[in-house]
Amino acid sequence: TGTFSYTTYHTLEEIDEFIDLLVAENPNLVSKIEIGNSYEGRPLNVLKFSTGGSNRPAIWIDTGIHSREWVTQATGIWFAKKITEDYGQDETLTAILDSMDIFLEIVTNPDGFAYTHSSNRLWRKTRSINAGSSCVGVDPNRNWDAGFGLTGASSNPCSETYHGKSAFSEVEVKSVVDFVTNHGNIKAFISIHSYSQLLMYPYGYTATQATHQAELDEVAKAAVDNLASLYGTKYEYGSTITTIYQASGSSIDWTYNSGIKYSYTFELRDTGYYGFLLPAKQIIPTAQETWLGLITIMDYTLNHPY
């Protein structure tokens, strides 16, 4: 992984090779877990970073639930390498990994991601067939059991925000849900998207404030301040519904309602030049600055147990 190119976009096969290489190079720190298979049968790979102990409190990060948001998967690759480089070198990350595990799912929606490389670069959804419709796929970030089917998702299978026939109908979503539920000790859940430069916390499906709104807001502010300290990239932050729009059935609303207090969604660069087509030369700066936001949330999670 030392000669892997972090400045270009990669196919699913290349990402899978990277994952296997990283595991081989760091057998005492990194392992690969298969949490299920996608609709089309691809493995759902999660990297586990752990320094030992069983069922430690953990942090979940996913970087690719919407397949066309290529900078997120690329950022996930960079994070994985960064974690292996910084453990034992960086005080904050070392302290986190000495007490907690980190789970990283670089490609949450591999069918969609493969499809963006083979057929349609702008594909967002899963690739499941919808009975009675010629339109394929479900928005995997409208398929969670949190305000499922309410305003902020579409009941039309042809829509980009189609919520699916029922909550957790998508195997890519259900696999994460089962993993998180069975683990039972996930303390922070961070989902990474692009674009718009936002850091959001629950809720998206309701205007009701989260019980921990003040604390989540304070942590978000610290995270975006740290993120901006590198290149001056400005982020807005707040609850999903107040910051961007009403969105029902999203992952972090479900995780928060399931007891994971530190539930956040990032929307990475940019604010409106390239959108989902961010040039590859921006991958590393995007990842570097996002890491600062991420480490702020992870450090806070370590130091504020609940």
Added chain:
Amino acid sequence: KEDFSGHQVLRISTANEAQVEKVRELEKLEHLQLDFWRGPSYPSIPIDVRVPFPSVQSVKVFLEANGIKYSTMIEDVQLLLDEEQEEMLAFRSRARS
């Protein structure tokens, strides 16, 4: 591969709730095959939408007729995709050699 030649991404700036509602009407017109990259929400938040070439004129006429401001964020989606592909191919070629 899907060809996005002539597709534009428009950035729509709404001034009030009534204009947001107008854009929501646009969202419901399935025949236009619009792809909202950032959907309509509040007047202060920009809306980004990918418009296929055959719908570009209709969408712009609709926005102008309703006094809704917009700018072109991406002139031709396919040009950006071609650049992206060229970069990836160049990387693979370097990697092989």
